Amino acid sequence: MSQNNVLDSFHDPAIAGPLAAALRTYAVPRPVRFMHVCGTHEHAIARAGIRGALPAGLRLVAGPGCPVCVCPAADIDLAIEAARREDVIVATFGDMFRVPSSERSLEEMKAAGCDIRIVYSPMDAVRIAHEHPEREVVFMAVGFETTAGPIAAALSGNPPPNFSIMPSLRLIPPALTFLLERDSGSLDGFLLPGHVSTVLGRDGYLFLERRYNVPGVIAGFEPIDIIRAILELLSQATAGPPYRVVNQYRRIVSEGGNEKARRVIDRVFEVCDATWRGIGVIPSSGLALRESCRHLDARIKLGLEGNPGAIDVPPGCICHEVILGDAEPEKCPLFGTRCMPRNPQGPCMVSSEGTCRARYQYRTIKLPEGK
Numbered sequence: 001m002s003q004n005n006v007l008d009s010f011h012d013p014a015i016a017g018p019l020a021a022a023l024r025t026y027a028v029p030r031p032v033r034f035m036h037v038c039g040t041h042e043h044a045i046a047r048a049g050i051r052g053a054l055p056a057g058l059r060l061v062a063g064p065g066c067p068v069c070v071c072p073a074a075d076i077d078l079a080i081e082a083a084r085r086e087d088v089i090v091a092t093f094g095d096m097f098r099v100p101s102s103e104r105s106l107e108e109m110k111a112a113g114c115d116i117r118i119v120y121s122p123m124d125a126v127r128i129a130h131e132h133p134e135r136e137v138v139f140m141a142v143g144f145e146t147t148a149g150p151i152a153a154a155l156s157g158n159p160p161p162n163f164s165i166m167p168s169l170r171l172i173p174p175a176l177t178f179l180l181e182r183d184s185g186s187l188d189g190f191l192l193p194g195h196v197s198t199v200l201g202r203d204g205y206l207f208l209e210r211r212y213n214v215p216g217v218i219a220g221f222e223p224i225d226i227i228r229a230i231l232e233l234l235s236q237a238t239a240g241p242p243y244r245v246v247n248q249y250r251r252i253v254s255e256g257g258n259e260k261a262r263r264v265i266d267r268v269f270e271v272c273d274a275t276w277r278g279i280g281v282i283p284s285s286g287l288a289l290r291e292s293c294r295h296l297d298a299r300i301k302l303g304l305e306g307n308p309g310a311i312d313v314p315p316g317c318i319c320h321e322v323i324l325g326d327a328e329p330e331k332c333p334l335f336g337t338r339c340m341p342r343n344p345q346g347p348c349m350v351s352s353e354g355t356c357r358a359r360y361q362y363r364t365i366k367l368p369e370g371k
Contacts, residue, residue: 012224019227020053023234028057032237033186034230035179035325037172038193039066039353040221046362048223050230058234061325064175065193067143068095068351069323070276074310075142075168076101081304082138082166083114088302089132091125092140094118095351098344102311122154122165129163138298141165144172145199148287149261152268155289155296164298167288170274172196173204174285179324180212187325189233190216191226194249201257202247215243218253225249268293277347278312278320319346322355329356336360 036042042062045051054060064070080101083090090106097118098107110116115135119125125139141151148169155165172193180187192205197218208216215236219229229248236243247253265287274286289297298304313320316334321327329335329348339345341357348356 016224016227019224019231023227023231024053024055026055026058026231026234028055028234029238031057031059032188032234033059033061034189034191034233035061035063035187036191036193037063037065037175038191038195039069039351039355039358040195041065041191041193041219041226042355043352043358044221044223045226046358048226049362050223050226053227054230055234058230060191060230061328062322062355063179063325064276064279064323065172066323066348066351066353066355067147067170068093068099069319069347069354070170070279071096071099071142071168071347072275072277072310073101073312074275074307075140075166076106077103077307077310078299078304079106079138079140079166080104080109080114081306082136082298082302083109083116085136085302087135088115089128089135089137090114090116090140091119091128091137092116093120093142095353096140096142099347099350100314100344102307102309122151126154126157126159126163129160133160133162136162136164136298136302138302139163139165140168142168144170144193144196145261145265146195148265148269149199149258152264155268155293156264159296164296164301165289166298167269167286169269169287170276171271171285171287173200173207174282175276176205176208177212178279178282178285180214182324187214188237189214189243191229191233192216192218192245194218194220194225194252197247197249197253197257199258199261201253202245202255204257205245209243209245213241213243216245218245218247218249220249220252276323278323314345317346319348319356322348329359332356336363 129137208214217229219225269287272288318332344350348354
């Protein structure tokens with residue numbers, strides 16, 4: 001069977017219909033709350049209208065699964081500080097381009113004359129450095145484990161001396177630990193991210209069942225993937241402990257994950273405490289360059305001062321509550337009025353992986369366009 005035919009089967013109404021019906025009519029024995037930690041899952045859930053098929057008693061919330069959304073304003077402020085220098089080119093993924101910082105976005109700084117370029121991979125940024133040896137090229141390294149691998153590989157490939165990065169990498173397992181410990185018993189299971197899981201494998205989440213006795217399901221991004229994962233979580237919640245981590249994305253994710261990717265990440269980076277936008281510091285949840293690679297850190301190389309007064313959450317915005325699953329985007333007073341994709345007030349409205357952006361894009365009730 002071809003790859004296209006395989007993927008088509010995950011959209012097949014003859015399969016999806018009965019699964020959706022089984023989900024809609026599931027007898028939930030008690031109120032349960034599941035969380036996903038993947039922006040692509042939120043996009044897929046909103047696009048397919050899966051929340052409309054959830055049974056009474058089940059709430060599915062979005063967690064801190066969008067790397068752009070959890071990137072603190074202080075890191076963007078540092079990139080802007082670098083971009084203000086005439087001899088510096090800042091390279092960034094497109095998702096970061098419009099994320100608000102304390103004052104302005106990278107897009108606004110480019111409009112003001114700074115040399116800021118959108119790239120599709122770290123190697124694109126390395127290529128720019130080769131093409132402009134007279135200028136420093138700073139790559140804004142934002143992402144989770146999935147992105148950390150290609151960035152580490154680029155740094156291991158002997159980049160030119162005028163290349164450096166702005167590290168802003170975060171790790172998912174410590175975030176899950178933080179979520180479970182901040183409010184014990186408030187989460188009944190996790191829909192685990194497919195992309196990150198290609199690196200971590202099922203083994204990377206075994207602490208959920210062993211230490212916290214909480215179920216988790218690794219799922220793909222097609223509607224049937226997601227519905228099957230929710231049904232598995234409901235089945236475990238109904239049966240009761242002991243709970244397990246289940247890999248339902250076996251066509252992509254192995255038990256042990258990608259050991260080669262983890263090795264290259266470990267060679268270049270070391271685990272550190274990290275700030276998550278609007279949340280604060282989560283212990284051991286970030287990646288910093290090892291001593292042997294510290295010369296590639298733009299903050300050190302350029303002597304950037306940073307902004308001690310960086311503002312993560314502007315007045316009226318509740319992105320920090322949305323990221324933690326404590327509030328739905330529609331409850332934000334700015335949602336769909338002052339805050340829209342073309343004029344984002346908070347980070348969750350920018351990236352296609354942002355919860356607010358997904359809810360706005362696939363909303364069923366038309367909101368006023370505003371100005």
